[in-house]
Amino acid sequence: MRTSRFPLNTVKETPADAELMSHKLMLRAGMLKKLGAGLYTWTPLGLRVMRKVEAVVREEMDRSGAMEMLMPTVQPKELWEETGRWQKFGGQLLKIRDRKEQEYCFGPTAEEVVTDWARSELRSYKQLPLNVYQIQTKFRDEIRPRFGIMRAREFLMKDAYSFHADQASLDAEYQNMYDTYARIFTRLGLKFRAVKADTGAIGGSASHEFQVLADSGEDAIVFSDGSDYTANMELAEALPPAGNRPAPSAELKLVDTPTQKTIEEVSAFLKVDPKQCVKTLIVRGERGLVALCLRGDHEINETKAAKLPELPGESVLADEGEIWKAIKCKPGFIGPVQLPADMPVIVDRDAAALADFVCGGNQAGKHYTGANWDRDARVTSVVDLRKVQVGDASPDGKGKLDIARGIEVGHVFSLGDKYAKAMGASVLDQTGKQVTLLMGCYGIGVSRIVAAAIEQNHDERGIIWPAPLAPFDLALLPLNMAKSEKLKAAAEKLYAELQAMGYQVLMDDRDLRPGPMFADAELIGVPHRLVLSERGLDAGTIEYKGRTDADKQDIPAAQIMEFLKPRIRS
RNA sequence: CGGGGUGUAGCUCAGCCUGGUAGAGCACUACGUUCGGGACGUAGGGGCCGCAGGUUCAAAUCCUGUCACCCCGACCA
Numbered sequence: 001m002r003t004s005r006f007p008l009n010t011v012k013e014t015p016a017d018a019e020l021m022s023h024k025l026m027l028r029a030g031m032l033k034k035l036g037a038g039l040y041t042w043t044p045l046g047l048r049v050m051r052k053v054e055a056v057v058r059e060e061m062d063r064s065g066a067m068e069m070l071m072p073t074v075q076p077k078e079l080w081e082e083t084g085r086w087q088k089f090g091g092q093l094l095k096i097r098d099r100k101e102q103e104y105c106f107g108p109t110a111e112e113v114v115t116d117w118a119r120s121e122l123r124s125y126k127q128l129p130l131n132v133y134q135i136q137t138k139f140r141d142e143i144r145p146r147f148g149i150m151r152a153r154e155f156l157m158k159d160a161y162s163f164h165a166d167q168a169s170l171d172a173e174y175q176n177m178y179d180t181y182a183r184i185f186t187r188l189g190l191k192f193r194a195v196k197a198d199t200g201a202i203g204g205s206a207s208h209e210f211q212v213l214a215d216s217g218e219d220a221i222v223f224s225d226g227s228d229y230t231a232n233m234e235l236a237e238a239l240p241p242a243g244n245r246p247a248p249s250a251e252l253k254l255v256d257t258p259t260q261k262t263i264e265e266v267s268a269f270l271k272v273d274p275k276q277c278v279k280t281l282i283v284r285g286e287r288g289l290v291a292l293c294l295r296g297d298h299e300i301n302e303t304k305a306a307k308l309p310e311l312p313g314e315s316v317l318a319d320e321g322e323i324w325k326a327i328k329c330k331p332g333f334i335g336p337v338q339l340p341a342d343m344p345v346i347v348d349r350d351a352a353a354l355a356d357f358v359c360g361g362n363q364a365g366k367h368y369t370g371a372n373w374d375r376d377a378r379v380t381s382v383v384d385l386r387k388v389q390v391g392d393a394s395p396d397g398k399g400k401l402d403i404a405r406g407i408e409v410g411h412v413f414s415l416g417d418k419y420a421k422a423m424g425a426s427v428l429d430q431t432g433k434q435v436t437l438l439m440g441c442y443g444i445g446v447s448r449i450v451a452a453a454i455e456q457n458h459d460e461r462g463i464i465w466p467a468p469l470a471p472f473d474l475a476l477l478p479l480n481m482a483k484s485e486k487l488k489a490a491a492e493k494l495y496a497e498l499q500a501m502g503y504q505v506l507m508d509d510r511d512l513r514p515g516p517m518f519a520d521a522e523l524i525g526v527p528h529r530l531v532l533s534e535r536g537l538d539a540g541t542i543e544y545k546g547r548t549d550a551d552k553q554d555i556p557a558a559q560i561m562e563f564l565k566p567r568i569r570s
Numbered sequence: 571c572g573g574g575g576u577g578u579a580g581c582u583c584a585g586c587c588u589g590g591u592a593g594a595g596c597a598c599u600a601c602g603u604u605c606g607g608g609a610c611g612u613a614g615g616g617g618c619c620g621c622a623g624g625u626u627c628a629a630a631u632c633c634u635g636u637c638a639c640c641c642c643g644a645c646c647a
Contacts, residue, residue: 016582034639144646513605514606518606
């Protein structure tokens with residue numbers, strides 16, 4: 001490719017609304033152009049990179065035995081009603097109508113469509129197991145799209161679905177996909193971890209997330225320093241504290257805390273450790289208000305709270321009005337002592353291990369000291385409710401937990417019969433009996449990987465592509481080519497030779513000064529750079545520099561191909 | 571959905587308070603000089619000042635409404 005014929009629109013200034021480095025660099029390099037909130041045009045440069053990601057994903061999926069297919073992005077409402085997700089998927093589901101007022105959605109995922117296909121195509125256990133995948137545009141109407149293509153509304157995803165007659169077959173395919181994903185992310189040159197995850201809205205029994213490690217990641221990954229335990233924050237269990245709760249030794253006393261509402265303020269004012277305080281959150285579930293109690297230094301894990309039998313379905317923090325109606329008290333002074341008799345009091349295991357603690361007094365400007373469970377405060381149940389913290393004991397008993405940030409680029413789910421049952425997808429087994437299909441589903445965020453790779457690989461000059469993702473293998477920069485016929489001829493000759501080797505070459509024939517040429521090649525992250533100059537021609541050398549090399553080196557022109565061969569995979 | 575903010579040239583922004591017919595830098599075009607790390611000069615092209623009403627002799631500027639986008643929060647493969 002010649003730069004004179006390639007729309008290379010690099011800019012020096014960073015667009016104002018970009019925050020993440022990957023977003024800034026993709027805009028500066030001219031890979032993306034925003035069309036609307038969470039909607040992006042991929043330029044020829046950007047698309048070259050995304051196609052590279054796709055190629056690796058496709059190759060490894062094919063190698064795993066899965067088969068590519070393609071389903072529509074627009075999906076009829078009726079299918080989504082069969083699984084109940086027309087309602088349950090919520091606002092993320094973009095609903096649309098055609099000219100006949102028929103309702104459709106723009107597919108955020110394709111379980112319904114693929115299960116519909118399977119129930120009409122699959123008749124016998126002999127056709128199983130089967131794994132089909134597609135690489136297709138998805139749309140999720142995110143409440144707040146941000147970070148460029150990292151959390152876009154329209155994005156490219158590889159989604160695979162497997163079908164099985166028995167659990168052993170599903171388990172084997174789940175492992176096969178897990179291994180395939182590990183191969184894909186390794187080939188893409190990404191540093192990643194597979195972590196145990198909650199099954200969330202998709203549902204099912206087992207699940208792993210593949211997280212690319214990056215400080216800017218939106219997800220917290222928990223791992224042990226003493227074993228191979230990993231989990232995402234939602235799932236990571238906080239072990240119960242060792243030892244029994246001490247017996248009460250203090251009197252329950254109501255003390256004045258005129259303006260102190262937060263744990264920090266109260267603990268500083270009363271000169272007690274936040275670890276000796278209990279915070280109480282009032283949550284509204286479908287069956288009314290519920291009190292959740294945590295130790296002062298701990299944070300609620302909403303995913304764990306959502307699994308409580310007292311909080312089926314959706315729940316949110318109660319607002320001031322509701323709380324006032326139930327307790328006659330404003331948030332900030334709420335505690336577990338003397339709550340209404342019909343309000344469940346769910347206590348985290350660490351909070352439940354406290355004696356003589358500080359908590360809200362259930363009246364403005366008051367807190368209790370010397371409070372004790374059972375004696376002063378009713379306990380409905382004791383559960384694990386909190387987010388784990390750095391230094392907590394690992395749930396497997398080996399080592400301590402640490403927390404890193406990650407970007408979710410892949411997710412594997414063992415779905416069981418959830419969708420097949422709802423949609424009546426079954427086959428005949430060996431004994432002639434109808435059996436409901438078991439399914440797995442396996443997603444990779446193809447467009448997100450492009451951003452994740454940049455988060456992990458960049459410097460102050462721009463992007464540093466892992467070789468398999470680079471839009472071009474090497475940049476050929478002839479300096480002041482317009483001034484020298486000799487140089488021009490040499491550049492054209494070398495350009496042709498490099499292409500004949502199978503390399504994807506970007507030759508800069510724009511007749512720019514050297515500075516901008518170097519800057520562009522570095523910004524767009526081309527891994528290898530060759531510079532041709534009069535000086536080099538006279539000396540019989542070509543200059544080479546790798547994107548991450550500290551120094552350039554002069555290579556005898558006759559040996560350049562031999563020099564490049566081990567460095568560039570054609 | 572709650573809170574905050576911004577819409578002026580392809581990009582980054584000034585002008586708005588105090589109304590008088592639109593600016594800078596980058597990018598783009600032409601010519602000249604320059605030529606190994608984002609050069610310089612000269613001359614150009616490019617804007618319904620988000621949209622719709624209103625006030626006024628006169629609106630980018632004041633008022634009302636509306637739309638879009640961004641940030642923080644809650645939510646989420």
